[in-house]
Structure formats: C-alpha cells, structure tokens
Amino acid sequence: MATQQFDITSPLAPDAAFDRLINLTRVNEWDRGVTNPRQIYGSGHEVGSRYEVTVVGFDGKPAPVVYELLEVDRPARFVMEGTNAVFCAHDVITIEPTDTGCTVTYSAGLELLEEDPPLSPAQLDSLFVKVAEVAEDGLRSYLNM
Structure with missing residues (x-):
C-alpha cells in the first residue's frame, strides 16, 4: 500500500x-484529478453516505470510484474509503483547532486490488506522491480562500 500524509x-x-471537506460533492474544487462528484446514497454527510466520482485511471481513461464515509466525528475527524475494480483508497482527515483557525491532517493510502496489478x-x-501533491496544493488553496 502506498501512503502519504500532509x-x-x-x-x-x-x-x-x-463542513467544506466532508462535502464530497465539492471534491473537484480542490482535486483537479476528480470530476463529476455526486452523492449516490444517503442524505447529508453521515456514516454510510456514498459518493461517486470520476478519476483518471492508470490507463489514462476516466474511471468511476465510489467513496463511502466510514466514520464521522464532527468537527474533528472523518474517514472515507474509495473503491473500484482496480484499487482501494483509504483517507483519514483530522482537524485540530489552533489559535488562528485549524490544522488539517490528510492521511491517504492506496492499495491495488488486482492479482496482476498495472503498476509495481x-x-x-x-505515482501516489504526485497524486498527493495535487491534492495538497488544491486543499491549501481551498482551505485558505
């Protein structure tokens, strides 16, 4: 499993x-690698809510991914998992108050699921370092507007 944290x-x-981060219908506003986010199950942002997004697959073609909220502890933390036929992404977002706002820690893991994966x-x-850099840059802007 590849991991990154920032x-x-x-x-x-x-x-x-x-509130800005858990609304996964807005993920394309901070991650340019994601398009067409939409909620497909649940209402609001509770455990079990699911969202479908489109990402660029390892083959360069659009690929759907379904993310599910596994844990929600407002306003301190939430955990989501995204899966498709090729990979499973596991993301943990924690938010800690500071004197001037907050610090967001994003921990992400990516595991290939196929027996004969397309990447070593x-x-x-x-690749995951580059994916995380895109997300980090986008989140920095998104959370400092």
Missing part, C-alpha cells in the same frame, strides 16, 4: 473546515 494550516474554524509497488509509490 498538514495544512487554515484560518477557517474547525467546524467550517470540516515502486511505481505506485512514485
């Missing part, structure tokens, strides 16, 4: 940052 400081209060572990690690 911290972002934001002037937003923890509640405001949490080293290739996956290298």
